[in-house]
Amino acid sequence: MSTHASADTPFVVGGREFSSRLIVGTGKYSDNETMVRAIRASGTDMVTVAVRRVDLDRTREEGILHHLDPEEFFLLANTAGCHTADDAIRYARLARAAGFNDWLKLEVIGDEATLLPDTQATLEAARVLVGEGFKVMAYTNEDLITALRLEDAGCVAVMPLASPIGSGLGLLNPYYVRAIKDRCDVPIVVDAGVGTASDACLTMEQGVDGVLMNTAIAAARDPVRMAAAMREAVVAGRRAYLAGRMPTREVAVPSSPPLPE
Amino acid sequence: MDGKVTIRLNGKEREVAADITVSDLLDELGLVPGMVVVERNREILARDSYAAVRLSEGDQLELVHFVGGG
Numbered sequence: 001m002s003t004h005a006s007a008d009t010p011f012v013v014g015g016r017e018f019s020s021r022l023i024v025g026t027g028k029y030s031d032n033e034t035m036v037r038a039i040r041a042s043g044t045d046m047v048t049v050a051v052r053r054v055d056l057d058r059t060r061e062e063g064i065l066h067h068l069d070p071e072e073f074f075l076l077a078n079t080a081g082c083h084t085a086d087d088a089i090r091y092a093r094l095a096r097a098a099g100f101n102d103w104l105k106l107e108v109i110g111d112e113a114t115l116l117p118d119t120q121a122t123l124e125a126a127r128v129l130v131g132e133g134f135k136v137m138a139y140t141n142e143d144l145i146t147a148l149r150l151e152d153a154g155c156v157a158v159m160p161l162a163s164p165i166g167s168g169l170g171l172l173n174p175y176y177v178r179a180i181k182d183r184c185d186v187p188i189v190v191d192a193g194v195g196t197a198s199d200a201c202l203t204m205e206q207g208v209d210g211v212l213m214n215t216a217i218a219a220a221r222d223p224v225r226m227a228a229a230m231r232e233a234v235v236a237g238r239r240a241y242l243a244g245r246m247p248t249r250e251v252a253v254p255s256s257p258p259l260p261e
Numbered sequence: 262m263d264g265k266v267t268i269r270l271n272g273k274e275r276e277v278a279a280d281i282t283v284s285d286l287l288d289e290l291g292l293v294p295g296m297v298v299v300e301r302n303r304e305i306l307a308r309d310s311y312a313a314v315r316l317s318e319g320d321q322l323e324l325v326h327f328v329g330g331g
Contacts, residue, residue, distance in 0.1 A: 025331025035329065050330025053271045053323065054297055056290060063296050063326045080330050090303075094325050097298045097305045165331070192331075214331030 008242060011210060013187050014103065014135040014156035016074075020044045021204070022234045023076065023189065025214025029223065032067040038217050039073065042227035046074040048105055048212070050081070051095045070100055076137065078105040083118070085125040092129050104129060105159070105191075105212075107139040115165040119146040123153060130154035139191050142176040144183060151184050158184055159191035159212060162203055166215045168195030171203045178206050197226075197233035204237025205245070266318040283311040283322075290324075297326045 011018045025048045029035035039047055049064050068075075077095030082088040088108045096102050106126055110118030117140050126136050130153055137157040138150045147158045160180055163169035170193060171177065181188045187209035194200050194213045203211050211234055220226035265276045277286060283306060287294050299306045300323040306314055316322070 026329040027331045029329065048331055049327040051298075051325050052328045052330075054290075054292065054326050056271055056273075056324070062328060064329050065296055065327055075327070077327065078330055093305060094298050094300065095327075098327060099295075099308070212331075 008238065011187070013137065013189075013209075018045050018074070018210075020046075020231070020234070021210040021238060022200075022230060023048065023191075023210060023212040024217060024227070024230075025212070026064055026068065027214050028218040034223055035218070036067055038223040038227040039068070040227075041224045041231065042217065043231040044073070046076055048076045048078050048214070050078055051091050051098075074103075075100045076103050076105050079107050079125075080105075081109070082107065083109050083121075085121040085128070088121070088125040089128055092125075092134060093132075096134070101135075102133055103135045103156075104137065105139060106136050106155075117141055117161075119143065122146075123149055126150055126153045126155055137189065142173045142180065144176065144179050147180040147184055147188075151186050155186060157187045157189050157209075159189045161192040162190050162199065163193030165192045167193055168199075168216060168219075169193055170195050170199035171206070174202070174206050177203070177208060181207050181209075194230075197229040200230050200233040201237035201240070204234050205241050207241050210234075266316065266320075268316050268318075268320045268322055270322045271324055277316060280315045280317075283314045283316070286316065286322075287311065287324075292324065297324050299324055 011021050020043045022042055022044050023046045024039055024042050024044045079088040079091045082091055092104050108118045108121040109115055119140055126138050129136050136155045137159055138155045139159045140146050142160040150158050160177055162171040189210040189212050190203045190208050191212040194216045200211050217223050217227045264279045266279045267274055267276055283299055294311055302321050
């Protein structure tokens with residue numbers, strides 16, 4: 001990146017510094033080679049992974065660790081697909097037993113049609129998992145009160161959605177996301193709903209600490225190119241936020257000096 | 262007795278040699294121990310116990326690993 005930009009504070013979550021404010025998922029890619037190229041193009045150093053049964057009937061190896069080097073990317077296991085606090089706790093423990101780290105993207109789904117989070121179950125699971133020493137990054141609604149409670153529960157990051165998972169609808173509620181950022185001390189990472197680069201940029205312009213996305217890259221016609229676009233959009237949005245935008249006006253103001261009388 | 266027991270492996274019944282160890286089962290399935298997590302009767306097994314833990318009739322075994330996800 002350009003050396004002319006003034007310094008930003010580092011992106012630190014749970015005491016660990018990350019070089020990129022973009023976190024990407026590893027699901028839904030057409031093939032593993034494209035996934036790895038896209039992840040590299042995104043410039044991220046943290047990727048999410050899911051925990052699932054080994055498919056014993058399949059001859060093809062589908063484990064992600066055959067394609068992604070855990071030395072190259074910090075692995076953030078998720079509890080995607082869990083619908084109860086108990087399920088999420090179980091999957092969190094399984095993920096930790098894989099032996100990489102004790103970090104977790106906690107996600108408890110409350111409704112199958114919208115995939116919106118069950119915030120009560122998320123809070124319940126967060127309290128248990130923080131007590132067990134997990135570093136919990138909690139996926140939640142763009143609801144300030146839930147965000148504050150997740151922070152109180154000891155989560156290392158709160159991750160409000162931009163819009164429903166996989167919807168690509170972009171940032172639907174900038175005001176609430178800003179309210180969460182203003183009131184929480186832990187890092188705020190907007191997770192889910194970003195559809196294209198302008199969404200990522202607009203999200204970062206709200207002042208949040210990072211963005212997490214998967215489908216926006218994986219489902220693009222050219223995922224590698226979109227990953228590069230997202231990388232730049234996140235940087236641009238962050239810089240614009242730090243630069244402080246001009247005030248909006250309802251009237252035009254000329255940029256050039258007036259002509260002489 | 263024909264030296265076989267039936268366990269439930271990832272939700273499906275499967276006959277395995279009586280007293281087979283978890284290590285031997287993973288080997289039979291062609292799985293690398295460092296790449297999977299094993300849950301037996303809802304309890305996660307420590308990797309260093311795979312060679313010692315022997316399976317019994319009716320054991321429920323879950324083998325999970327990391328896959329792509331968001």
